[in-house]
Amino acid sequence: MKIRAAVLEEFGQPLVVQELDLGEPRSGEVLVRLVACGVCHTDLYTASGVDPSGYAPCVLGHEGAGIVERVAGDVASLAPGDHVVTLFAPECGECVHCRSGRTNRCVAIRDQQGLGYLPDGTTRLSRGGEPMRHFMGTSTFAEYTVMPEIALARVSPEAPLEGCAPFACGLATGIGAVLYTAGVQPGSTCAVFGCGLVGLGAVIGARLAEADRIIAVDLSERRLESARHHGATDTRIAGDDVVDWIREETGGFGADYTFEATGSVHVMRQAVEAAREAWGLATMVGVAGKGETLDILPRLLITGRRVTGASFGGVKGRTQVPQLVDRWLAGEIDVDSLLSHRLTLDDVNRGFELMEAQDGIRSVIVFE
Ligand SMILES: [Zn+2]
Ligand SMILES: [Zn+2]
Numbered sequence: 357m358k359i360r361a362a363v364l365e366e367f368g369q370p371l372v373v374q375e376l377d378l379g380e381p382r383s384g385e386v387l388v389r390l391v392a393c394g395v396c397h398t399d400l401y402t403a404s405g406v407d408p409s410g411y412a413p414c415v416l417g418h419e420g421a422g423i424v425e426r427v428a429g430d431v432a433s434l435a436p437g438d439h440v441v442t443l444f445a446p447e448c449g450e451c452v453h454c455r456s457g458r459t460n461r462c463v464a465i466r467d468q469q470g471l472g473y474l475p476d477g478t479t480r481l482s483r484g485g486e487p488m489r490h491f492m493g494t495s496t497f498a499e500y501t502v503m504p505e506i507a508l509a510r511v512s513p514e515a516p517l518e519g520c521a522p523f524a525c526g527l528a529t530g531i532g533a534v535l536y537t538a539g540v541q542p543g544s545t546c547a548v549f550g551c552g553l554v555g556l557g558a559v560i561g562a563r564l565a566e567a568d569r570i571i572a573v574d575l576s577e578r579r580l581e582s583a584r585h586h587g588a589t590d591t592r593i594a595g596d597d598v599v600d601w602i603r604e605e606t607g608g609f610g611a612d613y614t615f616e617a618t619g620s621v622h623v624m625r626q627a628v629e630a631a632r633e634a635w636g637l638a639t640m641v642g643v644a645g646k647g648e649t650l651d652i653l654p655r656l657l658i659t660g661r662r663v664t665g666a667s668f669g670g671v672k673g674r675t676q677v678p679q680l681v682d683r684w685l686a687g688e689i690d691v692d693s694l695l696s697h698r699l700t701l702d703d704v705n706r707g708f709e710l711m712e713a714q715d716g717i718r719s720v721i722v723f724e
Contacts, residue, residue: 460666
C-alpha cells in the first residue's frame with residue numbers, strides 16, 4: 357500500500373514527507389494505522405546525526421498510538437480494531453529477561469531492530485522498489501506502520517489515542533523509572549532533575565508512589581510550575597547550589613531517591629551527590645552524549661549511595677503500559693496538560709523546532 361511518511365534523508369537536514377510503499381504484515385506482524393505520534397528527543401537526536409547508531413534514509417518516530425488494521429494469520433493476541441501503543445522496547449514474554457521480574461530488556465528481536473529491520477531481517481518499507489529501513493522497530497512518523505506483535509501494547513479503547521502516544525516513550529519512561537526501576541517507597545523524599553516530559557513523568561510517578569516530598573529542579577520557572585501542578589511539593593531553579601540546597605532541606609542527608617532526566621552528565625553527577633547517605637538511590641534516565649562519562653567519587657558509594665538507570669523506565673511494555681493508561685483513565689494522571697502542540701505530519705520539522713526552543717512539553721502529530 358502507499359503511505360505518507362516523514363523520511364530522514366540526510367543527517368542534520370529537515371525530514372522530508374513523501375509517499376512510500378508499505379508491505380503487508382508477515383508472520384508475527386501487525387499493520388497499524390497511526391492516529392497520533394509524539395515528537396521525542398530521540399528522534400531529534402538521530403536526525404541531527406549525533407546518534408552513533410543512527411542511519412539514513414529511514415522513517416523516524418517511535419511515540420505512536422493507533423488502531424490495528426490487519427494482522428498476519430499467526431497473530432493471536434491482537435485483532436483489527438484494537439487500540440495499541442507502539443513499543444520500541446518489546447516484551448516477548450519468553451526470553452531470559454522477559455521471564456525475569458527485574459528488567460524490561462527483552463532480547464527477542466534486539467539485533468535486527470537495532471539495524472533497522474523487522475525480526476525476519478527484511479523491511480516492509482520501500483521506495484521505488486528499494487528497501488528503506490525502519491527506526492527503533494516503530495517508524496511511526498507515518499500514516500501506517502508494520503510492527504511485530506510483541507512490540508504493541510493493547511490499551512483501553514476508552515483512552516483517546518492522542519493522550520496514549522506519550523505512554524509510548526517519554527511519559528511512561530518517567531513514571532516507570534520511579535515505580536519499576538527505583539521502586540520508590542511511600543513516605544520517602546524524591547528529587548527530580550529536569551522537568552521535560554520524562555521528568556514530569558517522574559514527578560507523577562513519585563506522587564503515585566505516595567512519596568512524601570517531591571523536589572523538582574529545572575532551569576525554567578514555567579516547567580517548575582508544571583511540576584507543581586503534577587505533584588511536586590518543592591521546586592528549585594537549577595544551578596551549582598542545588599545539591600547543597602537539597603541536603604539542607606533534608607536534614608543534611610539528601611533525598612531517598614533522585615532521578616536525572618536531562619541527559620547532562622553534570623546534572624547526573626548532581627543527582628548522585630544529592631542522593632542520601634546510607635540508602636539513597638540515584639536513577640539515571642536521561643541519555644548522555646556520545647562518549648561522555650559520569651564522574652562519581654567512590655566515597656559516595658562506600659557510604660551507601662547506589663546508582664542505577666533504565667531504558668523506557670524499566671516498563672514491561674505489553675504488561676504495564678495498559679496499566680498506566682488505566683491509571684490515566686481513573687483520573688490519577690493528567691495527560692492533557694502535557695500535550696502542548698498538535699501538529700500535522702507535514703509539520704513534523706516544526707515539532708523539532710519547538711523542542712529545541714523548549715516551547716511546551718510535548719508536540720503530538722495527529723493524523724487525519
Ligand atoms: Zn522517545
Ligand atoms: Zn523478551
